[in-house]
Amino acid sequence: MKFTAVYDAHSRLRVRCGDYAFTKEQACGIADMLGSLEFVDHAEANWRSGSILVMYREGARQAVIDAISSLDRKALPEKELPAVAQADAKFAGDLEKMVVKRVLMRFLPLPIRTALTIWNCSKYMIRALDNLLQFRMNVAVLDGTAIGASMLSGNMSTASSVMFLLGLSDLLEDYTRQRTKLALSEQLALHVDNVWVETPEGTKQIPFNDVKVGDKVLIQTGNVIPFDGTVCDGTSMVNQSTMTGESEPVHKQSGDSVFAGTTVEEGKLLIEVRTLSDGSRLQEIISLIDQSENLKAGIQSKAEKLADSIVPYSFLGFALTALLTGNMTKAISVLMVDFSCAIKLSTPISVISAMREAAEHGTAVKGGKYLEAFAAADTIVFDKTGTLTNACPKVTDIVPFEGFTRDYVLRTAACLEEHFPHSVAAAVVERAREEGLNHEEEHAEVEYLVAHGVATSLHGQRAIIGSAHFIFEDENIPLSDENRRIIEEKSNCSSTIFLAIGGKLAGMLVINDPVRDEAAAVISELRGLGITHVCMLTGDAEPAAKRIAGELGIDTYVSQVLPAFKSEFVNKLKDEGHKVIMVGDGVNDTPALAAADVSVAMCGGSDIAREVADVTLCSDSLSELVTLRKLSTALMERINANYRFIVSFNAGLIILGAAGLIPPSTAALLHNGSTMIISGKSMTKLLK
Amino acid sequence: MKNVFKNQKVGFFALGVLAATAGVKFLKSDTFHKGCVKVVSGGMKLRNEAAAEVSKIREDAQDELFDKDADNA
Numbered sequence: 001m002k003f004t005a006v007y008d009a010h011s012r013l014r015v016r017c018g019d020y021a022f023t024k025e026q027a028c029g030i031a032d033m034l035g036s037l038e039f040v041d042h043a044e045a046n047w048r049s050g051s052i053l054v055m056y057r058e059g060a061r062q063a064v065i066d067a068i069s070s071l072d073r074k075a076l077p078e079k080e081l082p083a084v085a086q087a088d089a090k091f092a093g094d095l096e097k098m099v100v101k102r103v104l105m106r107f108l109p110l111p112i113r114t115a116l117t118i119w120n121c122s123k124y125m126i127r128a129l130d131n132l133l134q135f136r137m138n139v140a141v142l143d144g145t146a147i148g149a150s151m152l153s154g155n156m157s158t159a160s161s162v163m164f165l166l167g168l169s170d171l172l173e174d175y176t177r178q179r180t181k182l183a184l185s186e187q188l189a190l191h192v193d194n195v196w197v198e199t200p201e202g203t204k205q206i207p208f209n210d211v212k213v214g215d216k217v218l219i220q221t222g223n224v225i226p227f228d229g230t231v232c233d234g235t236s237m238v239n240q241s242t243m244t245g246e247s248e249p250v251h252k253q254s255g256d257s258v259f260a261g262t263t264v265e266e267g268k269l270l271i272e273v274r275t276l277s278d279g280s281r282l283q284e285i286i287s288l289i290d291q292s293e294n295l296k297a298g299i300q301s302k303a304e305k306l307a308d309s310i311v312p313y314s315f316l317g318f319a320l321t322a323l324l325t326g327n328m329t330k331a332i333s334v335l336m337v338d339f340s341c342a343i344k345l346s347t348p349i350s351v352i353s354a355m356r357e358a359a360e361h362g363t364a365v366k367g368g369k370y371l372e373a374f375a376a377a378d379t380i381v382f383d384k385t386g387t388l389t390n391a392c393p394k395v396t397d398i399v400p401f402e403g404f405t406r407d408y409v410l411r412t413a414a415c416l417e418e419h420f421p422h423s424v425a426a427a428v429v430e431r432a433r434e435e436g437l438n439h440e441e442e443h444a445e446v447e448y449l450v451a452h453g454v455a456t457s458l459h460g461q462r463a464i465i466g467s468a469h470f471i472f473e474d475e476n477i478p479l480s481d482e483n484r485r486i487i488e489e490k491s492n493c494s495s496t497i498f499l500a501i502g503g504k505l506a507g508m509l510v511i512n513d514p515v516r517d518e519a520a521a522v523i524s525e526l527r528g529l530g531i532t533h534v535c536m537l538t539g540d541a542e543p544a545a546k547r548i549a550g551e552l553g554i555d556t557y558v559s560q561v562l563p564a565f566k567s568e569f570v571n572k573l574k575d576e577g578h579k580v581i582m583v584g585d586g587v588n589d590t591p592a593l594a595a596a597d598v599s600v601a602m603c604g605g606s607d608i609a610r611e612v613a614d615v616t617l618c619s620d621s622l623s624e625l626v627t628l629r630k631l632s633t634a635l636m637e638r639i640n641a642n643y644r645f646i647v648s649f650n651a652g653l654i655i656l657g658a659a660g661l662i663p664p665s666t667a668a669l670l671h672n673g674s675t676m677i678i679s680g681k682s683m684t685k686l687l688k
Numbered sequence: 689m690k691n692v693f694k695n696q697k698v699g700f701f702a703l704g705v706l707a708a709t710a711g712v713k714f715l716k717s718d719t720f721h722k723g724c725v726k727v728v729s730g731g732m733k734l735r736n737e738a739a740a741e742v743s744k745i746r747e748d749a750q751d752e753l754f755d756k757d758a759d760n761a
């Protein structure tokens with residue numbers, strides 16, 4: 001393709017190929033193609049000016065020029081515009097249309113202009129009448145009356161500017177809503193990298209993007225089913241709450257249908273892919289978040305109700321002014337100004353913009369309500385593994401007891417643990433693999449006791465692996481004083497799991513899970529942001545828990561907890577009047593996550609925790625908790641500041657209007673203008 | 689019987705009808721159609737040129753800003 005360079009310095013090259021040299025889709029395709037080259041850092045193409053901008057690695061100038069030259073004008077790459085760009089383009093187009101229409105109106109002869117204004121205003125009149133007939137006194141009625149009254153008093157230009165500003169506000173609101181939904185759907189999009197597919201040559205792991213309709217995919221406990229399909233083998237309990245809202249898992253067996261976004265809670269399924277997820281279901285979930293009344297921030301619902309409840313007072317003000325002054329113009333001024341529309345508009349825009357901003361920080365928040373709860377919380381509860389730690393535990397020591405060898409203990413432990421998606425289990429399996437200890441499957445079906453451990457039968461003997469509590473108290477495995485001394489000495493404040501075979505203690509595995517680098521800093525920052533109470537729940541033994549709590553500056557910790565206790569603990573805090581944030585990641589955290597005022601799941605955690613949690617941290621760093629706290633607090637401050645400004649500014653306008661100091665058209669312009677500015681400001685970023 | 693054609697009002701009415709018919713004819717005529725197409729397409733072209741120009745101005749401004757920043761750095 002021929003081009004001329006217009007900027008060529010500092011590893012940045014901009015060339016132009018002539019106005020409209022390629023289409024919108026081709027521009028997108030060109031940018032995509034150039035951007036994927038290894039020596040290119042960033043590429044964009046503008047279809048209007050026909051220009052291509054490339055930022056490249058040092059020394060790659062010639063390669064960039066060659067790449068652009070090699071583009072064939074007749075066979076340019078094409079790509080569908082990303083949804084966000086489409087939304088932007090639509091907004092810009094709609095805005096342009098509105099403004100151009102308004103400007104063109106001025107050139108029309110007066111009678112036609114009047115006719116058009118009447119036509120435009122009929123829409124508002126009909127809406128107002130419709131609401132009135134249903135005995136609703138709301139903002140629509142107020143808008144209709146204000147427009148109608150100014151039309152009747154012969155004030156066409158006021159009516160049309162009021163309608164223009166109302167239309168502009170609507171457009172702005174729709175656009176913000178749309179952008180937020182898109183940002184959210186990107187964040188919530190199913191993060192599935194690899195799946196196990198059954199092929200004639202055996203089970204094979206392939207990237208999810210390579211899965212085709214008709215493939216048979218194996219989905220295990222704790223994982224999200226990433227497509228719609230039919231079960232062809234296996235039975236399991238599937239949590240369909242994302243689809244149906246029911247919290248009880250449903251039993252699925254051969255022949256049943258399963259849906260994208262649902263989670264296998266127990267068991268494993270072989271599923272034939274029917275349709276690959278196209279994100280449409282995700283879109284449904286997102287609109288649910290957007291519309292569902294019980295996900296809305298309390299302050300938002302309050303604002304919407306308040307907006308409508310003020311309307312009768314506006315009419316009262318109108319009637320009083322008309323009666324007292326006998327001046328219709330002054331009375332209409334009062335009607336032109338209402339508090340409700342600004343509050344009603346700016347509050348949801350603030351909330352959804354904050355959700356979008358959170359999404360940009362890699363945090364998916366599933367409803368405005370949760371931002372509000374996050375700002376109000378004074379207590380945070382961490383489930384240690386996977387949140388305060390990297391969830392990347394390592395087996396640091398293996399202690400066999402009499403009658404068993406070290407390798408046997410590790411091999412057997414790995415053999416039992418490999419069936420479950422838990423970080424500690426993964427650590428055991430990893431250690432065995434590192435040491436080259438392979439094993440044959442010699443045991444019967446394994447039984448997974450949530451948060452306790454694993455039990456199975458091995459060569460006719462009961463084999464169990466799990467926490468000290470599970471082994472010594474639930475299963476009553478005898479512990480000699482000698483062994484107790486060994487355990488105390490070797491465990492050295494770390495967490496431990498035990499293996500027992502045939503009612504005899506076989507070995508101990510010492511597990512260390514290093515605390516995240518940022519954990520201590522995050523906790524102290526959260527304290528600075530008004531969180532007064534920091535708690536930690538852990539399955540670890542007391543010494544390990546105490547050491548970590550001390551290191552991180554945690555107020556309350558509970559060691560050796562069971563999942564049922566986790567939710568009990570959260571409920572107890574709530575009963576004491578605390579507002580609780582629960583941070584967890586495991587399958588066993590779900591009851592506690594559900595019990596908290598607002599729950600946070602780590603991205604690296606189990607799918608089911610992410611499903612249940614109100615907030616997901618996708619960046620896998622705790623520092624996002626601090627960001628979210630700052631963001632949510634700033635949001636509440638913004639809403640309240642907006643509220644104060646709207647009330648005082650509009651009250652001022654009403655007084656000025658009623659006193660006859662400003663005409664209705666100015667009052668309308670100032671009122672709607674300030675509403676637009678407030679709404680526009682509410683869309684801006686809360687954090688620097 | 690009155691002579692209707694002598695009545696002035698009727699005469700004006702008839703003229704009006706004629707003018708309206710001619711007007712509609714003109715509106716439907718090829719010349720008018722072509723003329724309108726020309727005006728609208730001219731408007732569209734102008735709009736596209738303006739949009740491209742705005743894009744170019746913005747791009748050049750971005751380039752200049754980048755240049756300044758890069759020189760200062």
